[in-house]
Amino acid sequence: MQPLKFIKRNVNRIAKAFLLLSVARTLCLGFAITILIGSFGIYISESGRLSYTVSLYLATSSICVTGLSPVLLSELQRSTQLIMMFLIQIGGLGIITFTVLIGVLVVRGLSRSTRLASFVYEATDAHLAKRMRDKKLEQQSAVISSGKKKTEAEASYVRRMLISLFNITLSIEAVGATLLFFCMPETDRLPGTPNRFFLSIFTSISAFNNAGFSIVDDLSFLSKDPLCLLIVQFLIVMGGIGFPVIIFIEKSILEIMQKFMGKIEAVTETFMMRRTVLLGEDPPAWYIFVIATSVRLEERLEVYRKELFGDANRMQMAIIVLGSLILIHIGGIAILLIEYNNAETIGKMVFSEKLFNSFFLSVSSRTAGFNTFDITEIESATYVLLCALMFIGGGPQGAAGGIKITTFFILILYLKNVIRPQARVQAWGEDVSKNSVAISTRIYFLATISLVVFMFLITLANGNRHGIETIFFEVMSAFGTVGLSLGMTAYTNDLEKFLYITLMFMGRVGTFTLLIAFTGHSGLGDLGGKDDGLKIQVG
Secondary structure, three states, X not given: OHHHHHHHHHHHHHHHHHHOOEHHHHHHXXXXXXXXXXXXXXXXXOOOOOOHHHXXXXXXXXXXXXXXXXXXXXXXXXXXXXXXXXXXXXXXXXXXXXXXXXXXXXXXXXXXXXXXXXXXXXXXXXXXXXXXXXXOHHHHHHHHHHHHHHHHHHHHHHHHHHHHHHHHHHHHHHHHHHHHHHHOOOOXXXXXXXXXXXXXXXXXXXXXXXXXXXXXXXXXXXXXXXXXXXXXXXXXXXXXXXXXXXXXXHHHHHHHHHXXXXXXXXXXXXXXXXXXXXXXXXXXXXXXXXXXXXXXXXHHHHHHHHHOOOOOOHHHHHHHHHHHHHHHHHHHHHHHHHHOOOOOOOOOOOHHHHHHHHHHHHHHHOOOOOOOOOHHHOOHHHHHHHHHHHHHOOOOOOOOOOOOHHHHHHHHHHHHHHHOOOOOOEEOOEEXXXXXXXXXXXXXXXXXXXXXHHHHHHHHHHOOOOXXXXXXXXXXXXXXXXXXXXXXXXXXXXXXXXXXXXXXXXXXXXXXXXXXHHHOOOOOOOOOOOOOOEOOOOO
């Protein structure tokens, strides 16, 4: 019992210490601890075949869902691959959970510098009585009695939102793995049904969490299979578009299904009532079954729709969905045109294969890092395009990296406002929150400065072994947690690896969050006036 008491006592101490930290510091420290634990797991699993630096690199790349690796995953032990798959799942779910909760926190008017304890209390309102302890007894009693229903409602909101997050994540991954298992072509690198089963699960988890890892080293064996490419693209987009948008889309679909089932029920019921009245017959068994099934399904859809929490507002959803579609199509068409006659990439493929592989790289380059052909042979124009897509990234509150689509969109609106001055930055006629604009500009500034600094440091550490364009591509890939590589990763020294580890960590938790973690404040200050604009989650 003594060891158990010792462990329990120390766990309680650690929990109390975490509650005294800010949300930003908790996020950074939590990721750092998980990376260290994962690195030891990988090192032990490989029985010393990998150096600890490489193990730490792999753990960081897995937790930060980057996909860069100095070694081939196909050469690792199955136990190591399982550990990495577990770390990818933790990293993807962990960052989504924290960013979703931070979204709730921001809506409540708090900031990332808020202490975790205060954040938890605000998110669940479960410690209302404790917060009122120093007030007068009559005020405390009045607030507690009037706040009981609010306490239960707020706690239920956060709990249901997190349950929705986990349910949707696991459901999409399960569907993706099942489809890949039945659709994926055979590969000589992993023959047999058990290997096929594991490959399907690993690829699905890696795709949805935008990690870009593959235990067969790349997805070139899918280059001639458009169905599998579409499945993987769907997983990447769903993971990178952001949890609130997924909830919004799913709610909309459920509402349409509910209305459709209601109409079917009404038509069937009217038809059978006429038949019963005119012919005097009892309703047949199949009719009763249809009605009962329809009613149960409609009730279930209504309950399910009400239990889905955390959806985006219409403006944020429009920005992310429209922005994603524009970037995917611009990237896909541009890659197709630039690489059309490049025999080293897609030049030897038939047109349909060229089209699917071009759009696959466009989707993958913004966040995931999968490739179906040798990107070391891409044209210079494609290289520039991929760097731009990696920098922008995906949607907030998702597994994607980069500065995020919403940040980029607000920056465009801000630039437009500078050219044609208005009182406030507006999106489709609605004022955008001053905080959203201010945070967007800071995220862009911090990201640019970080890239310049790390470009300089890694160039020094590299010692002219690689060209500046290769280093820039690797730096952009690490910062955007993408994982595409021009072949430099395997030839980096230990100092370079530690710099890339830092860069991947920074790209995953966010430069703005790191700033708050180190300084204790966001630097926003009083922006003046009432910030009554539309709040759009950025960064």
